[in-house]
Amino acid sequence: MSTRRNFIRISALGAGGTAIAWPLMKNFAKELVDTERLDFEGMRRTPTYCEICFWKCAGWVYKNDKGDLWKITGNDEDLHCNGRFCPRGTGGVGMYNDEDRLKTPLIRTQEKGQQTFREATWDEAFTYIADKLKKIAAEHGPECTALFTHGSGGKYFSTLLKAFGSPHVAAPSYAQCRGPREVAFQNTFGEGIESPERTDIRDTKCLVLIGSHIGENMHNGQVQEMSDAIDKGATIITVDPRYSTAASKAKFWLPIKPATDLALLLSWIHVIIEEGLYDKEYVEKYASGFDLLKAHVQSMTPEWAYGITTIKPDIIRQTAREMGNASPAVIVHPGRHVTWYGDDTQRLRAVAILNALLGSWGRRGGFYRPESITLPEPPHPAYPTPSRTWRTEFPDLYRLSDSVLANGVCDATIPDPSRGCNFKAWIVNGTNLIETLPNQANTIKAIEALDLLVVIDTMPMEITGYADVVLPECTYIERYDEIRVSPHRKPQIALRMPGMKPKNNTKPAYWMARELAKKMGLEAYFPFEKIEDLLDWQLKQLGTSLAEMKKIGVKTFDRTADDLYFAPNEEIEFSTNTGKIELYATAFEMEGFDPLPKYTAHEEPPAGFYRLNYGRAPMHTFSRTSNNPNLTDLMDENTVWVNPKVAKEWGLTNDQYINLKNQDGKVSEFPIKVRITERIRWDSVYMVHGFGHDQKRMKRCYGKGASDTNLITRVLVDPLMGGTGMRGNFVTFITEMEEVKS
Numbered sequence: 001m002s003t004r005r006n007f008i009r010i011s012a013l014g015a016g017g018t019a020i021a022w023p024l025m026k027n028f029a030k031e032l033v034d035t036e037r038l039d040f041e042g043m044r045r046t047p048t049y050c051e052i053c054f055w056k057c058a059g060w061v062y063k064n065d066k067g068d069l070w071k072i073t074g075n076d077e078d079l080h081c082n083g084r085f086c087p088r089g090t091g092g093v094g095m096y097n098d099e100d101r102l103k104t105p106l107i108r109t110q111e112k113g114q115q116t117f118r119e120a121t122w123d124e125a126f127t128y129i130a131d132k133l134k135k136i137a138a139e140h141g142p143e144c145t146a147l148f149t150h151g152s153g154g155k156y157f158s159t160l161l162k163a164f165g166s167p168h169v170a171a172p173s174y175a176q177c178r179g180p181r182e183v184a185f186q187n188t189f190g191e192g193i194e195s196p197e198r199t200d201i202r203d204t205k206c207l208v209l210i211g212s213h214i215g216e217n218m219h220n221g222q223v224q225e226m227s228d229a230i231d232k233g234a235t236i237i238t239v240d241p242r243y244s245t246a247a248s249k250a251k252f253w254l255p256i257k258p259a260t261d262l263a264l265l266l267s268w269i270h271v272i273i274e275e276g277l278y279d280k281e282y283v284e285k286y287a288s289g290f291d292l293l294k295a296h297v298q299s300m301t302p303e304w305a306y307g308i309t310t311i312k313p314d315i316i317r318q319t320a321r322e323m324g325n326a327s328p329a330v331i332v333h334p335g336r337h338v339t340w341y342g343d344d345t346q347r348l349r350a351v352a353i354l355n356a357l358l359g360s361w362g363r364r365g366g367f368y369r370p371e372s373i374t375l376p377e378p379p380h381p382a383y384p385t386p387s388r389t390w391r392t393e394f395p396d397l398y399r400l401s402d403s404v405l406a407n408g409v410c411d412a413t414i415p416d417p418s419r420g421c422n423f424k425a426w427i428v429n430g431t432n433l434i435e436t437l438p439n440q441a442n443t444i445k446a447i448e449a450l451d452l453l454v455v456i457d458t459m460p461m462e463i464t465g466y467a468d469v470v471l472p473e474c475t476y477i478e479r480y481d482e483i484r485v486s487p488h489r490k491p492q493i494a495l496r497m498p499g500m501k502p503k504n505n506t507k508p509a510y511w512m513a514r515e516l517a518k519k520m521g522l523e524a525y526f527p528f529e530k531i532e533d534l535l536d537w538q539l540k541q542l543g544t545s546l547a548e549m550k551k552i553g554v555k556t557f558d559r560t561a562d563d564l565y566f567a568p569n570e571e572i573e574f575s576t577n578t579g580k581i582e583l584y585a586t587a588f589e590m591e592g593f594d595p596l597p598k599y600t601a602h603e604e605p606p607a608g609f610y611r612l613n614y615g616r617a618p619m620h621t622f623s624r625t626s627n628n629p630n631l632t633d634l635m636d637e638n639t640v641w642v643n644p645k646v647a648k649e650w651g652l653t654n655d656q657y658i659n660l661k662n663q664d665g666k667v668s669e670f671p672i673k674v675r676i677t678e679r680i681r682w683d684s685v686y687m688v689h690g691f692g693h694d695q696k697r698m699k700r701c702y703g704k705g706a707s708d709t710n711l712i713t714r715v716l717v718d719p720l721m722g723g724t725g726m727r728g729n730f731v732t733f734i735t736e737m738e739e740v741k742s
C-alpha cells in the first residue's frame, strides 16, 4: 500500500483512541426517535422513482400517521413497473433505515502518524475539494479530472465537471455492462437497445435468452412481460451453462459450454438461411450484405457447432425452427451485462444479425421503437472546450466506443511518462469502483496515484475507504432528483421528491454540485438555487408543473407519430453507413475489424480449476443492497454453486465453508458456503455478485460470503470498444482453512 494514501477501514473509526467516533453509531434506536418528522405540504404519499436499481420504477413513498416511513409501492401509471415493485424496490425502506449509513462529511487526515478521517462541515469539505481541483487544473489542466458515476445525481456532477473543463464522465454501466451490445446494435440497425430495453416481450411468440437471466435479473417490466408472454403460450429458449429461473420456465434449456455462444449463434444463422426460415421480404427491403453473410456461415453447420458448444445438432435445428416459425414476433434477447469474453461486441453482432434475419426489429413481438421526452436545459454559459481527452492519449484503441471508458480512465491514471496527461483527480458518485471494476489491484494502483479522490455515497462502501473526502448523500427517499425521462412505448416522465427529511448531516447531489460550483466560480452553470425551481421550470416547458407532478408522480404523453412498429412497406433509412440494416458491418471493416462475426476459441480452465461464473440474485442489487436490513433478511450471504460430480471429486459437502483461489493465485478474502446442485455444469462454478464486503462499518454484510471481483484478476478487453470481459477467470477450492491464513 502506498504511503500517500492508506486504505482506511472505516471500521477503525470510533473503535479506539486513534480514531474519531461516528455520531449515533451505537444508538440506532435513539437515532430513529430523534429523526425530525416533516410532512411535505401535509402529504402522506409522495412520488418517487426507485434507486435500488436502474430500471427506475416510479412509485409512492407512504408515511404512517406518526410521519414515519411506512412503505414504498409502485405507481399504477408507470410503464416501467405497472404498479408493482420488485422485492428489492419494496425493501428500499431499508436503505433509508440502515443505521450504518454515512452521516457527515469526512476528510482524510493524519493523527499520531496514522491516516484516518475527521468529521468536517460541508463548507470545509467543499473548500478542500475546490482548492485541490483548482491546483490540479493550474498544474495539469482541468482535463486531468474524471467523474465516475452510476445513478441519478450523476447529471449534476457531470454539469460541474463539464463547466470545469473536463469531458471525462465515465459510467461503469457502459464498459462493464452493456457497451458491447450498444455498439453491436448501432452498427447493425443504426440504433442501440437503450434502457429500459426496447424488447416487445409482452407480445412475443418466442423469447431466446442467451446468457440473460430474466427472473433473477429482476428488471421489473421485463419480468412481468415475460410472465405474461408465457401465459399466452410463448416459447422460451434459454441458453445458459446454469439452470436459471428462466430455464425452469423454458421449453428448451441449452446448457452450453461456457464461452462458446458465438458458435451456436453462427450455426443458428446457418440453419435459418439454409432452411429459408428468414423473413425474405424484410431482408430484401431493409438489409445489406446478405450474400456475404450466407457465404460466411456456409460451413458453420450444427454439426460444427456441436463439437464446440456440446449442444446437439438436432436441438440447434429444432430451436432455429422455433424462431423461424415465430418470426417476426421473436426476440433473441440482447442481454444487458454482456462483458464476458472480450469478443462480446462480435457475439452481440451475431445476436443482432439473427434478429435482422428474423425480421424482428421494428415489429410487434420483436423490438419496438421507443420514444422519450427531452428535458429542456436552463440557459447557461457554453462549456469550455477541453484541450485534450482520453482519446488523445489512446488514439488507436477502442475506436468504436462512443463513451468514456471507466477502465480506460483507470488505466490512464496509472503514471506513464509517455502520456501527456495522467488523471489526477476522481469524483466518484454512486459506484463502488473497488467491487465494480475488474482487477482490483489495478484500480487501487490508479487510486494511489491520484492527488484527489472525492467519493459521494450513502454507505461506507469499499471505495470510501480510499477517499480524501467522503460526501454523504441522503437516500433517494429523502431528495429531489432530475426528472426521469427514459424511453418507452409511450413517452413518460416521473418525479422523485423527498418523502422524508434527510437523516443526519446528509445532502442531495444537486445541492452538493451547486455549492461546489459556487466555491469554484462556476455558479452560472447552476442558474437555479433550488432544485425545486429548476424542476418546475423544466416541467412548465413540458406543459405541466412541479405542483401537478407532486400529485400524479408519472405523466404520460402521446407519441409524436403512430410508429411503434414499422408500417407495412415503410421506407426506412437506417443510421448506418449504407442506410440499411447492415448484416455486414461496414464501419467494423473500415476500422480493421471483422465485418462478420467469427468464432475463436477461448482458454479452457486448467486441470482442477473451474470457470468462475457470476450473476444476480432476485433480492439484491450488486453490492449496494448487501447491508440493507430488509433485504439481508431475505438473503445475507452468497454461496458457490458446485456440480455434484465435482463436489464428490473434492469431497465437498453442502453448507461447508471453503475458500476459492483463482488462476493467478488470488484467494477470496472471505470463505463462501458450498451449494451442491445439478443446476450448474461440471466445468463451472457460480456465485452471486455483490457479497464479501471487507468494511466492518457495514455490520450486517461484513465478511458475509465472497466477492467475485476479488477473483477477477484477468480481464479480456474487447478490442472494438474497450469492454472488460470478466468471465475468463478460473477457480479451484481450498478446503483447508489454515492454508488461507498463512
Ligand SMILES: Nc1nc2c(c(=O)[nH]1)N[C@H]1C(S)=C(S)[C@@H](COP(=O)(O)OP(=O)(O)OC[C@H]3O[C@@H](n4cnc5c(=O)[nH]c(N)nc54)[C@H](O)[C@@H]3O)O[C@H]1N2
Pocket (backbone or CB within 6 Å): 051, 150, 151, 153, 172, 173, 176, 177, 336, 337, 429, 430, 431, 432, 433, 435, 436, 437, 438, 456, 457, 458, 459, 461, 473, 474, 475, 476, 614, 615, 621, 622, 623, 624, 625, 689, 708, 709, 712, 726
Ligand atoms: N465482479 C463483477 N463486477 C461487476 C458486475 C458483476 O456482476 N460482477 N456487474 C457489472 C454491472 S452489470 C454493473 S451495471 C456495474 C454496477 O456497478 P455499481 O453501480 O458500482 O454497483 P454497486 O456495487 O451497487 O455500487 C453502487 C454504489 O452506489 C452507492 N449508492 C447507492 N445509492 C446511492 C445514492 O442514492 N447516491 C449515491 N451517491 N450513492 C449511492 C452504493 O452505496 C454503492 O457504493 O458493476 C459491474 N461490475
Ligand SMILES: Nc1nc2c(c(=O)[nH]1)N[C@H]1C(S)=C(S)[C@@H](COP(=O)(O)OP(=O)(O)OC[C@H]3O[C@@H](n4cnc5c(=O)[nH]c(N)nc54)[C@H](O)[C@@H]3O)O[C@H]1N2
Pocket (backbone or CB within 6 Å): 053, 054, 177, 178, 210, 211, 212, 213, 214, 216, 217, 218, 219, 239, 240, 241, 242, 244, 256, 257, 258, 259, 260, 261, 335, 336, 337, 338, 613, 614, 615, 616, 617, 618, 619, 620, 621, 622, 686, 727
Ligand atoms: N435482482 C437483480 N436484478 C438486476 C441487477 C441486480 O443487481 N439484481 N442488475 C441489473 C443490471 S445493471 C444488469 S446489467 C442485469 C444483468 O443481468 P443479465 O444481463 O441477465 O446478466 P447476468 O446477471 O450477468 O446473467 C448472466 C447469465 O449468463 C450465464 N452465463 C455465464 N456464462 C455464460 C456463457 O458463457 N454463455 C451463456 N449463454 N450464458 C452464460 C449465467 O449463468 C447467468 O445466468 O441485471 C439487472 N437486474
Ligand code: SF4
Pocket (backbone or CB within 6 Å): 050, 051, 052, 053, 054, 055, 056, 057, 081, 084, 085, 086, 087, 088, 089, 090, 218, 219, 220
Ligand atoms: S426493478 Fe425493483 S429495484 Fe429496480 S427500480 Fe424497479 S422496483 Fe426498484
Ligand SMILES: [Mo]
Pocket (backbone or CB within 6 Å): 173, 176, 177, 178, 336, 337
Ligand atoms: Mo449492469
